[in-house]
Amino acid sequence: MQQGIQLILDNISKIVSLTKEEQDLFVSKLQYLEYKKKEFFLHEGQFSNELNFIIEGCVLVFYTDHTGFSHLIQFAIEDWWVGDIASSTHNIPTQLNIQAVEKTKVLRISKEDLEYLFEAIPKLERFFRILLQKRVANLQQRIISSLSKTATERFLEFRAQYGFLENRITQLQIASFLGVTPEFLSMIRRKLNSTNK
């Protein structure tokens, strides 16, 4: 079986169960792609009309502000979905960049195909509805943290939740996700080490 197909079908089957025919129809709409390290899926200003499922690798979704600083909005590794929902929902050019930080293999589906599949397989629309609910819960939690926690607390939360990423992305990127400068994150880490060790 083609690369990653089993992974994506398993991912879906955790939430809804498709018949063999439905699986085949779904799979027929997938496009397999590979990106090199540092290569971009999406650049600010483009229109985003796809949804990607990561089979292998790691990508970052970031926003670059008017002073040239990047802010990490989201990351995704194998078995995760990634795309720019804002751009594709509102049909506006994206303000985000999506970049591979490792060699990355994805399965991609276009917005048009996805809309067709939602008609053909309502269970698939359910799957994405539930995925979106989880994403809303996750984003809301991040807002709660940004409103109510210190940088140190947010770093500890990041570690608890995404510790597996700590050696896969740089401190610079973690700092950007937390909303602090890399210098300040470095200081936070030093303090935590001297206290706990």
Place this chain on the structure above:
Amino acid sequence: MQQGIQLILDNISKIVSLTKEEQDLFVSKLQYLEYKKKEFFLHEGQFSNELNFIIEGCVLVFYTDHTGFSHLIQFAIEDWWVGDIASSTHNIPTQLNIQAVEKTKVLRISKEDLEYLFEAIPKLERFFRILLQKRVANLQQRIISSLSKTATERFLEFRAQYGFLENRITQLQIASFLGVTPEFLSMIRRKLNSTNK
């Protein structure tokens, strides 16, 4: 026709069109409720198993941290949907409070009825899928702002986007939404007034 039914049907018909029978089935699951000013829909620790559509009034969704401070996560006025997606998706007690800040009239639908309706009327699942996409886009924008903007910029953004709320909720609540103290917001407003006027 009962209070607000037309409003909710119009709200849905902006995204999907239901037949008369589907509308009737949907409407049959709605419960009409009124809340007094300051009354709570939902308290931290409860399980949230409903979705609310505001017909009239205004509610605030806030998180209270361990030091007793409140942080405004979301607000909703007439013609908006509100609920705790995190709690109802993951079946965990909510960490949020939902409180009416004015006399508020709502139409409520239970999670069970909603799930039944998604089976009976797939278009309704589409409606909520699209609503969730918009919510994700909105939350993501808020994260971008919190990562990349100063308090003054965030306040101007709030005014541009939610100016209609400026006289409906207090400065305290706006400050809490922006993630600053009310004292600091007061200072921001003074500076803006002295510069622009």
Place this chain on the structure above:
DNA sequence: TTAAAAAAATAAGATAGCTTAAGTATTTAC
């Protein structure tokens, strides 16, 4: 394998935003 580039650490000085406290204005509840 090594030179160049990028990332991370350290530290000193600067600032956005917080705390505390007091005073004034507005709203609420009887």
Place this chain on the structure above:
DNA sequence: GTAAATACTTAAGCTATCTTATTTTTTTAA
């Protein structure tokens, strides 16, 4: 209609976080 409660403003001093600059470490690419 009035007293009490709540919201808002102002201001001084404080702290978390940023900026800038330098050094050290790690990664990248030829």
